[in-house]
Amino acid sequence: MSQTNSSSQHRAPELGLHELVFENNISQLSKKLNVKKENENFEEVRDHHGNTPLHLAVMLGHKECVQLLLKHGHEINVKNHYGWTPLQEAVSYGDRQTITSLYRFLRKQKKNSMKKQKPEIREALQALGGDFYMEMRWDFQSWIPFVSRILPSDTCHIYRSGHRIRMDSTLEDFSERRWIRGDISIIIDFAADGEPDVLLLDNKNKIYQHMKQTTVQEREASIEEEVDISMSTDIVDAAMKTKESVIESVNSGWIFTHHKAEKIGQFNADFYRISNLMLVTRKRREHLSEEDIKKNKMLRDAISKGEDAGKILDECEDSSDPERRQSLPAPEPSKITWKQYNNHRNSDPCLGRHRKEKLNTKRFEASLGMSAEFPVRLENLLPIFAALGTKAKLFSKLKDFVTLRLPSGFPVRIDIPVFPTVKAVTFPQFEFRSSIPSSMFTVPSTYKEEPSWFEKS
Known part of the structure; x- marks a missing residue:
């Protein structure tokens, strides 16, 4: 036995x-x-x-x-x-x-994941102490000289009052499709049981959307759009390797060198260099046509030059209401048996479409401005950033940095040359406030509800 x-x-x-x-x-x-x-x-x-x-x-x-x-x-x-x-x-x-x-x-x-994360977010809010206001600035930059000055930047204003969070932003969307500027607010209430209550406000046009009240048709239309995009673009996996990274102080001065220090917003910061970081990117495009590949290259080139990639996309479409992508012909059925697959341990058996895969490895350096004056820790803010859903890919990279042996303090400036258009993220201001008006977390009476505006943007 x-x-x-x-x-x-x-x-x-x-x-x-x-x-x-x-x-x-x-x-x-x-x-x-x-x-x-x-x-x-x-x-x-x-x-x-x-x-x-x-x-x-x-x-x-x-x-x-x-x-x-x-x-x-x-x-x-x-x-x-x-x-x-x-x-x-x-x-x-x-x-x-x-x-x-x-x-x-x-x-x-x-949605279920967000429900499960609510205790973690509530705990993070509680750990932060009182109500607060903070600023977070995104700077965008092109690799092409002189183009950076025409690319957008965005300062997000974030407010916390009890179990409610509000973020104001001037950049509605930043993707391979187009730049969308505006004046939007996201308000999230974590008080209710189940899924958090989310409001999206378009302050320019004085309209709003209650995310729980979107119709089935609107959700389905949004899903269909996601499917079209995924079927017409590269399949990408990117991972940042930090195991061999080295953190060292940044010195300045020619003769009498000293540790580089600089003021970022209201905070004094000491600067550090993180070298030997590695970004491993793999792309697959076996599902794409030659026309897709050509169009995607045009879109990438447009973004790097600060142009509106959406215009190129519109020119590639035959009409204002393009047809949905059709299913591809099925690949040849796999001839591998279950026994062969189960014993096939040394390499990856290709069961579906024959892969067209490209691997790119890039070593790079990152720069951090660490401030001991910042009143909270980055770990306490990450769950809140994730809940706001803004620039989620970059925040996943920030989590990678948190796992490094960072110097003490808060990274009030982070230069991560991982994405070709994101130059830096800075946190120039954070202050606890005894009172934040409750009106900031409600929809103004002059706003009109239009449930479809966000889904279409």
Whole structure:
């Protein structure tokens, strides 16, 4: 008996779901999923390639398996050992119905994730102490000389009062599609149970949107747009490696050198250089046509020059209401058997479309201005930044920096040359306030509700 228990502890993960998906055995898969649901709290098992059952289902084009796994809550954004998620593999396979389903369920999972994060955010708010006001500035820069002066910058004004957060911004959106300037506010109330209450205000046009009240049609239209974009652009995985990084003081002066210090807004800061950082970027484009690749290059070039990429995009479309992207022809069915796949441990067996992958590795330096005068810690603000949802990719990089052995203080200026257009992020002001008007967290009576404006922007 003890031998059996001992051997079971070293046994490979139980891959019953994987095999049923691989064999496209719908009836047995459904039964097994229902049994697991009754037992509750089962951990998502990965095979020796890091693939979940959902990975296999999308790569093999087993659509009914995909729907069953989604219905039972299988994760969509989990990466396998090669860095790819089921959603990315679905884009590669090119079946629009499957991609749409994944995006639809991904939104549900994000909402559930936000509900689970509420205790963490409430704890972060409590750790910050009283109500406050702070500023966060984004500076954008092009690699091309003299272009930076025409690129936008944005100073975000953030207010906290109790369980409510407000952020005012002049940059509505910054993506590969177009620059959108405006005057918007995001108000989030974490008091209610369940999903946080989110209001989006367009202060220029005096309209607002209540995120919980968007219609099914508006949400579906937004999802369809996301699907179109993903089917027409590169699949990208980027990771910043910090293991070999070195942090050292920045000195200034020719003869009598001294530690570089500078005032950032209201805070005195000492500067440090982080060298030997590495950004590893992988791109896949097996799902793209030559026309897609050419258009995407034009968009990237336009952005680097500070031009409105949206104009180029509009010129590429035949009409103001372009047709949705169609599913790609299915790739050749995989000839690999389950036994061969399960024994294939030394390399990545390609189950779906033949990959066209490009790897780019870039070493770079980052600069930090650390201030001991800043009244809070970066770790306390990160959950709030994530909740606001602004520039989420860059904030994920900030989390990477938090894991480094940073000097003491708060990074009031961060120069991270990771994204070609983001030059720096600064935090020039932070102050606790005894009173912030409650009117800042309500919709003015002169504003008109237009639930569709944000979805269309």
